[in-house]
Structure formats: structure tokens, C-alpha cells
Amino acid sequence: MVSLQLKPNFLAPDVDEVGSKRDDYVTTSETDSCFVFNANHTLPIIEQRKRLPIYKYRRDILYCLEKNQVLILVGETGSGKSTQLPQGEIGLTQPRRISAITLANRVALERGEAIGDTVGFVVKFLEKRSDATAIKYMTEGILLRELLTDPLLMRYSVIVIDEAHERNLITDIIIGLLKKIVSKRPALKLVISSATIDADDFANFFKANSSIILAVEGRTHPISIFYISNPCADYVNEAVETVWKIHKKEGPGDILVFLTGQEEVLQAVSLTKDYMSSKDDSTLQPVPMYGSLTHREQLKVFFAAEKGLRKVVFATNIAETSITIPGVVYVVDCGFIKIKWFDSDSATDQLVVVPISKATAMQRAGRAGRTRPGKVYRLYTEEDFEKLPDRFPPEIRRCELSAMILNLKALGITNILKFNFPSPPPAKNVLAALETLHALGAIDSDGSLTKPLGYFMAEMPLPPMLSRMLYMSSSMSCSEEILTIIAMLQVETVFAHPATGQGQIKARVAKRHFEVAEGDLITMLNVFTAFVENEQSKQFCRTYYLNYRNLNCAYELREQLVKLTKKHLNIPLKSCQGNVETICKCITSAFFLNAGYLHYTGVYKRIQGGLDLFIHPLSSLYTLPQPQYILFTELVHTTKLYMSNITVIREEWLAELSAHYYCKTSG
Known part of the structure; x- marks a missing residue:
């Protein structure tokens, strides 16, 4: 073993240690x-x-x-x-x-x-x-x-x-x-x-x-950038019209269109097909690209179009950095992006659609010049481009900070505000995070980590609320089920969202086999249990429109969590034997800050702050009678403020399981 006091041994440029034997390397x-x-x-x-x-x-x-x-x-x-x-x-x-x-x-x-x-x-x-x-x-x-x-x-x-x-x-x-x-x-x-x-x-x-x-230096080719002369009212429609003009007037080469989310991607694909039908032209091949697509449909993005066809990929920002799509010569940039933003007043992270930054616009444009000179069509004016910020604020200035503060406290940094960050976080976000950690019992009134809960939460590689939920599951004898729910929350959605209308209807019907009135987290538990009972079968996933890769990833994550809890944290693995009420109470003990009630106006209001909330259309509760009290794990802001990953609870559980935070008053 080389002594740590020695200088690092860098390879010289002409030294090649690559062996002649090409070993098979491990894949997962x-x-x-x-x-x-x-x-x-x-x-x-x-x-x-x-x-x-x-x-x-x-x-x-x-x-x-x-x-x-x-x-x-x-x-x-x-x-x-x-x-x-x-x-x-x-x-x-x-x-x-x-x-x-x-x-x-x-x-x-x-x-x-x-x-x-x-x-x-x-x-x-x-x-x-x-x-x-x-x-x-x-x-x-x-x-x-x-x-x-x-x-x-x-x-x-x-x-x-x-x-x-x-x-x-x-x-x-x-x-x-x-x-x-x-x-x-x-x-x-x-x-x-x-x-x-x-x-x-x-x-x-x-x-x-x-x-x-x-x-x-990179290896990009020259790129020509074009702007629209006047702002457009609907960038999805404008994107489809721009694609059609490129297809009819420009030379060979695939087209990549950046949109903000899955709904817009599917809408653009549908509009493109309508264009093709109305023009009696089938020489365009529209392909969607977003995170919850099945693996088979994602692969279509990387296959060359059939002879005589031009491929057009409608994608979310996953295509900015995570993947490189071959053959792209033309890029259409809608000018917007969906990012996570923390609202300190409501103490929640929200997914919001905002104009992109100049750095993001440059990143998107770079996708057009990977293999040969390309063209970029920006669906905003050059004047609007000049008004865009150079870059987005760093995540530390726009996200929830409780996990970060927990880590810094564990490292012995007591005064968070005096820590030398590259970009200091807003003081109000730090205060909101400290209040959250105090409510969860992770820190005391002096701001120090509590024993044993605070140190447990700092040691777990999980968000604070999930760490507390796992800790509470030990005393409530439902750690087996809670580990499954935590693993399922760590992966992208396990429900596949096909690109075709007929496929979407079949997927919605298949999802009903797992849905229950207790909400989305219990539905996730049912999906995982059925997946394991069916021996992690790919055919089972195809039949019920489930994402095999995400489910398999959740299974592997759960196995690792089980090892961690057994080996290091001394949490006994116990099952509640199907007692759903126990599981819901355990969830309540950790997510009580995210509680909402049904207001007489027909909308939900958050108990903390009175924010108007709505059930997400993809939730299992969306088509069911509205329960009186619910919890959520995340808020998504599009046209409204939607709750996702919802669990139905009872009013009395809040006072019972979080008496230090809630108390019931008369009148």
C-alpha cells in the first residue's frame, strides 16, 4: 500500500497501461x-x-x-x-x-x-x-x-x-x-x-x-441559431409547426425538440400525427422521450429512422445532459424548463415551469452540432434571450435544506450561517429547515443533534422524513412494509405511461388492480408485493403496464436497506401482517408536516399555512370520493399546486402521533 504522504503517481501521457486482454466487466x-x-x-x-x-x-x-x-x-x-x-x-x-x-x-x-x-x-x-x-x-x-x-x-x-x-x-x-x-x-x-x-x-x-x-476545447460543429420574430402564445403548437417547416424545407437530419414535461411531449407527438394525417404525409417519425417511458420505448430514440423517414424526438430536459441522441442536426428549443423550487412560506419544494437560463439554452443548442453543422430554432425572440439570466441560481439557493443541515451538524459544524459556501443559502430557507428538523425531533432547542433519533437520521442516506419513518417503524412493528415504501419512493414511477392513447387506457385499467382507498403509498406497497410474488417477472410487468427496471431497482434498493438496518442500525425487521392502519399511522408519524384537510369549498388546504392543494391526476385517489384528511410527500406546481404520493389518514392521528406539533382546539 502506497503511503499517503507520497505524492500522487500520475500516468505520463505516453504511458498506456491498458492490457491486451479485454475482460468482461460487471454490469447491473x-x-x-x-x-x-x-x-x-x-x-x-x-x-x-x-x-x-x-x-x-x-x-x-x-x-x-x-x-x-x-x-x-x-x-x-x-x-x-x-x-x-x-x-x-x-x-x-x-x-x-x-x-x-x-x-x-x-x-x-x-x-x-x-x-x-x-x-x-x-x-x-x-x-x-x-x-x-x-x-x-x-x-x-x-x-x-x-x-x-x-x-x-x-x-x-x-x-x-x-x-x-x-x-x-x-x-x-x-x-x-x-x-x-x-x-x-x-x-x-x-x-x-x-x-x-x-x-x-x-x-x-x-x-x-x-x-x-x-x-x-470540445468537438462541436458550427451551429446556426434562429429566433422567432414575435412571441408565440402556445409553444407546443409552435414547436410542432416548426418541426413541419424544417421537415419540408431543410436537408436530411433528425430533429430534437425540448419541452418541459411528459404531458407536453405526448401532446406534441399527437399533434404531429394529426399534421401528418391532414397533409397525407407519412415521412416523419415522431418519438417521445421522458423518464417514465418503458425501456423498449426509450430505445426507439436511439434507433435510426427507417429509410425515407426523418425522426423527430420530443423530449424533456433528460436529453440535455443525461443522454446523447445520434443523428440530431436540428434542435427546437421551447424556452422553458421544469425545476424544483423551495417556497419558504409554505416550507415545501415545488416543481415549477420557468424560462430557461442562457447556460441551459447553450447546452440545448450544443446538441445540434455533435456530428455535423446544425441549426437551432428558439421559440422566443432574441430580445427575450438577452433578458434571460446567465444561469439558474445554484440548487442550494432554491431547495429545501433540512438534509444538508443534518449532514453539516453531523460533521460538527454548529453555526450553519457562518459556514463558507460557494453560494450562501437564503437565511429564511435555513430557518425553515431548522424548524422542520426541530419538529421532526432531529435537533433540540439549542440546535444540536438529538440522541438517538437525530444521529440515526444523520446516519441514514435518506431524506429526513423517510429516516424518521424508518425509525418509527421499529416501535410500530411494520419495518418490513416501511422499507418497501421507502425503496419505492427512491425510484422513478413504477407505472408505465405508454405513448399511444389506446396504451394509456389499458395502463390505467391495469393500475386499478393495485389501487386502494388508503392512497398511493399503499398502492406502491401492493405493486411491489405482487411483483415479488410473481418472481419479479418481466411478463407480469408487461401485463400490468409496470416499469420492470424501476421495480427491479426498488427491489435491489430494498435489499441494501435491509442489510443496512440489520448490520448497522439494529432495527428489527417486523411485519404488521397486512394491518394497513398501522402502516398509515407510521407514515403519519413522519409526514405530519405535510397534512391537509378537505375545505368546505371542495379544495384541500394544508393545515400548516392554509395553502390550496389539489390531488394529482395520476394519484390513485383522483377518481375516488375525497377523503377528509390526507398526507403527501411532494408538491408539483403546474397549472395548480398538486399533491403526489398521497396517504389517507384520520384527524385524531395527528394529535396522537405529533402532539408536540398539533393540538385539537374546540370551536
Whole structure:
């Protein structure tokens, strides 16, 4: 084992440690669901590496790291910065677990090794590594948890923070902590990889340390950008009309259209088909792309269109960074995006549709020039583009902060407001988070973690309310069922939403086999139970229009949660034997802050704050008689403020299970 006091052993540019034997590397359901387009897949691995734009900068990177402690590396998506940098122990963070797993597999393949040898990965509830692992890909949350046991990260010689431009909540926490660590450990090298103009911000943040910026050119082709002359009233209709004009007037090449959500995507696909019918033209192939599509339908995006047809992909922002679709020459940008935003007055995260930023517009435009010169059609005026913000506020300034504060408290940081963040969070958001944690019993009136509940919640890799629910399930003898519900809440929806109208009707009918009057969480429990009873069958999922991959992922997550609770947390696994009331009471004990009641006007009002709320159309309760009292896990803001993942409760449970927060008054 190399001493941690030694300098990191970087590979020289002309050293190639890739073996001649191409070992089969381990894949999981996570990697199976990641789509990677590689135009050079027929070439030997070393030739593929040489074709990446970053390859010719290898000596520059090594020189910058030798002379400076902090390197801010700027490179566009596809330049190779995520796979070619790690080539002594080196820790590399990714914002998404799927990215960490896929990149670890790719680097292991390039080195001619099996995943888990010198190259490994660790993500929430899943890992593949050994004592020999020297290059470790992980999510940012994993690195944050390692800081609990190793505050100076002594096992690492190099830390790489990839995709830092996304400015996730955990990214900003880690960068703030790393600023303290690099000051204490001069031998530690830090690389911050960013695809946009945030590089100056990072350099200023680390100006007290030795830092330098290195820009790596991408491999995009020239792009022509067009704006509409006057604002449009309906960007979905305008997008379809623009697609039709491109199809009739422009040369060969597929079209990618950015919309905000699943409903708009399906509406655009339907309108395009109507256009084709009215014009008696079948030379266009509309394809939807959104997160809850079945795997088979998602794959259609990556297949070339049949001869004589042009493919048009209507997609959500999943197509901005998560995937690369081959053959796209034309991009249509609606100018809006759906993001999560925290409302401190109602103390809830809300999904809202807002105008995009200039950085997002540039990211979308870059999709048109991946393989050859492209064209971008923006459904807003150039004047409106100039009014857009350069970028969105970092997530830390617009999201709920209770999980972040819990982590910082566990790290011994007592005064959150004085912590040096790259972008300080609003004080009112911090106050709302502290009030939430106090109501959940995680911190006391002095702001210190409580024992044992507060420390338990800090140790669990789950949101605070889910951690409390798991803790309470032990005393209420329903931990088996609660573990299942938690696992199901960690994945995307398990109900498939087919693109065709007939398919949607069949899926809705199939869903009724699992729906119950107690609400969505018990419905999820029924789905998972039936999935396991049917031996995790793909045919079962096809029959009932369920997403096999998401269900299988929930099953694996539950297995990991079971191991965690048994091995580390000493929570006995008990079943309530079908007592639904016990499960609903356990849910109430954690989500009592998200309670609502049916007002005499026919709308729901949140007990805390009196906010008007509505049942989401996809909820199992949407077509049932309205219950008097309910809980929700999330709010979605579109035309109205919708509650999702709803559970029906009784009024008396609130005073019984959260007497410190609610009390019933007469009159």
C-alpha cells in the first residue's frame, strides 16, 4: 500500500497501461439503463481515447496539477474529461449514480480490467470495489458520508469533482468542505471539472489556495441559431409547426425538440400525427422521450429512422445532459424548463415551469452540432434571450435544506450561517429547515443533534422524513412494509405511461388492480408485493403496464436497506401482517408536516399555512370520493399546486402521533 504522504503517481501521457486482454466487466440494472452513443466503438480502445479532445491536453493537465493544488478544468460534454482524468487513491464524484457506475465501467474497460479491481464505484446501496481499488467513482453523497469518518480524506491523494457546473446542493457543500481540507492538507490535489462559465466563480472561491483554470476545447460543429420574430402564445403548437417547416424545407437530419414535461411531449407527438394525417404525409417519425417511458420505448430514440423517414424526438430536459441522441442536426428549443423550487412560506419544494437560463439554452443548442453543422430554432425572440439570466441560481439557493443541515451538524459544524459556501443559502430557507428538523425531533432547542433519533437520521442516506419513518417503524412493528415504501419512493414511477392513447387506457385499467382507498403509498406497497410474488417477472410487468427496471431497482434498493438496518442500525425487521392502519399511522408519524384537510369549498388546504392543494391526476385517489384528511410527500406546481404520493389518514392521528406539533382546539 502506497503511503499517503507520497505524492500522487500520475500516468505520463505516453504511458498506456491498458492490457491486451479485454475482460468482461460487471454490469447491473443501473448500467443497462444508461444509453451511450459511441461513434468510434469499432476502433481499438487506445484509438478511441486518442480521438477525445482532452487527449492532447494530458501533459498540460499534469503540469497544472504539479504546480497548483486546485485545477478548474473547463470542457464541454463529450470532451472526455470524465473518463480520461483518472489514469494514485483517486476519488471522483458524479452528481448521479448512473453516471458513476457507467464511467467506472468505461475506465475499467479502457484499463483492460474487471470492474472492482483497481477501478471501482460506490453509490447509494450499491458498490463494486476491493482492497486493490485505487480509482473510485462515487456519488457526491457518498463522499459526504466518508467525511463523517475521515474528515481530512486522508485515504485520497486526488479528488475530482465532475459536472460541478450543475451546482447541486451536495456539490456546493462538498466544495465548501474541500476548501477547508485543502488548506489543512497541502499534498491533496483537487480537480473541479465544469462544462460552463462557472470556472471563474470556482477560481475566486479557491483564490487563497493555489488554483488555475485550464480550458479544453470540445468537438462541436458550427451551429446556426434562429429566433422567432414575435412571441408565440402556445409553444407546443409552435414547436410542432416548426418541426413541419424544417421537415419540408431543410436537408436530411433528425430533429430534437425540448419541452418541459411528459404531458407536453405526448401532446406534441399527437399533434404531429394529426399534421401528418391532414397533409397525407407519412415521412416523419415522431418519438417521445421522458423518464417514465418503458425501456423498449426509450430505445426507439436511439434507433435510426427507417429509410425515407426523418425522426423527430420530443423530449424533456433528460436529453440535455443525461443522454446523447445520434443523428440530431436540428434542435427546437421551447424556452422553458421544469425545476424544483423551495417556497419558504409554505416550507415545501415545488416543481415549477420557468424560462430557461442562457447556460441551459447553450447546452440545448450544443446538441445540434455533435456530428455535423446544425441549426437551432428558439421559440422566443432574441430580445427575450438577452433578458434571460446567465444561469439558474445554484440548487442550494432554491431547495429545501433540512438534509444538508443534518449532514453539516453531523460533521460538527454548529453555526450553519457562518459556514463558507460557494453560494450562501437564503437565511429564511435555513430557518425553515431548522424548524422542520426541530419538529421532526432531529435537533433540540439549542440546535444540536438529538440522541438517538437525530444521529440515526444523520446516519441514514435518506431524506429526513423517510429516516424518521424508518425509525418509527421499529416501535410500530411494520419495518418490513416501511422499507418497501421507502425503496419505492427512491425510484422513478413504477407505472408505465405508454405513448399511444389506446396504451394509456389499458395502463390505467391495469393500475386499478393495485389501487386502494388508503392512497398511493399503499398502492406502491401492493405493486411491489405482487411483483415479488410473481418472481419479479418481466411478463407480469408487461401485463400490468409496470416499469420492470424501476421495480427491479426498488427491489435491489430494498435489499441494501435491509442489510443496512440489520448490520448497522439494529432495527428489527417486523411485519404488521397486512394491518394497513398501522402502516398509515407510521407514515403519519413522519409526514405530519405535510397534512391537509378537505375545505368546505371542495379544495384541500394544508393545515400548516392554509395553502390550496389539489390531488394529482395520476394519484390513485383522483377518481375516488375525497377523503377528509390526507398526507403527501411532494408538491408539483403546474397549472395548480398538486399533491403526489398521497396517504389517507384520520384527524385524531395527528394529535396522537405529533402532539408536540398539533393540538385539537374546540370551536
